[in-house]
Amino acid sequence: MSGPLSPPGLGAGFADPVGDAQRSFRRIMDAMARPGTVVEVGGAVMPPAPLMPATAAVLLTLADLDTPLWLDPISADAAGYVAFHCGCTVVPAPEQAVFGVFADGRRLDGLGRFAVGEADYPDRAATVVIQVAGLGTTGGRRLSGPGIDGEARLAVDGLDDGFWAFQAGNRLLFPLGIDVVLACGHRLAALPRSVTVREA
């Protein structure tokens, strides 16, 4: 099946580019402003495997010709989809990217290579989408920091154990650091660089 903006073989982007992007953005912003919140996005979006609808929704909402994108080797086949629907350049190295995608949370080679911003411009840091097998708000890790009233919980399946050590190091860089979006099917949660994560 193809939507109005989807030639054969290129999946489907937003059916209503203006309205869908706005709704999707508000949910992504909600997730980023309140870490530990899991939101639903990307209802009718149909990206090619292995991209999940939530990952595609983030890119359709935020990526364009101003934002170089890095795709990990697993999701490299999605380059045509993002080039067509977002118009963004796919770059070969994480260092060059504004957005990054890891199709499998257990394979995060290169996560430490993204731009973390500069002391004078901490906003010049990448946003990285990591696809995982499960997201829940009961049990799991304990989150605290800006956007959280006391404490929030986030349980993540299918994420390399080394990620949490990386995340703790990323937190220490604050106000520098990358911002992470965890995507799972049509759902996503965000871990901005400001969040502190503790084990359950």
Next chain:
Amino acid sequence: MAEAATPVLDGYNFAYLDEQTKRMIRRALLKAIAVPGYQVPFASREMPLPFGWGTGGIQVTASIIGRDDTLKVIDQGADDTTNAVSIRRFFARTAGVATTTRTPEATVIQTRHRIPETPLAAGQIIVYQVPIPEPLRWLEARETETRRMHGLADYGVMHVKLYEDIAQHGRIATGYDYPVQVAGRYIMAPSPIPKFDNPKMDRSPALQLFGAGREKRIYAIPPHTPVKSLDFEDHPFAVERWTRRCGLCGAGDSYLDEVVLDDAGGRMFVCSDTDYCAGRRADGHTGEDAGE
């Protein structure tokens, strides 16, 4: 106060801005949320009204607002002043969104220089119009230097400024745009709200977004984030107090405007927040000047 349905203009994109501009602003907003209190540069557009009239706030609102939103716009607390009416009508025309003056009914509140008296709730977004986003600007004119000072959290000069206030006036004499520290890191200009409103920013359940159109900066405070007004142990931060109550609704807990009534010294004090005042009067509260 419901406004007559305003016809939606043809020929403009939803909420006026083009989609690429919205994406650029949306990316800036996410970075602003991730680094609370830090001013993210953005490519501010020319708007159909001059810089200084709320173009930063309008661009932020245009980038977040959707068809299901209900918009409230206030100018110095009032829903019915020129700036508020114009901006509300702008979004009614270009986005066809519902508008309201009731604080609890609004999902997005754009404000010039006040925070509503009615406490904001989770899920609400308040967008501040900001003239000068850099709190250090009057102390250090060079942008390169203020950026470096923020980068190093080198804020001694701000405390010296507050100290000089005490040395000269016996107290911190800053009454509006009173500097705050967000989440223990960045010092931030809260926009020219009276310091009376500063405590409302602290751990607010609402998301707070700031847009400075002329200065091309966006910044944010996520919900539940500590916002501390700068002070000294022996000169703690305190808000203004009045010996009078609102002349119309009798409120003793709201920010009051002084209104000169004649040239013989006649004056009254009324709530700056018109919706709060009207709501209290609807609930049967009256002040001593009501009915005159």
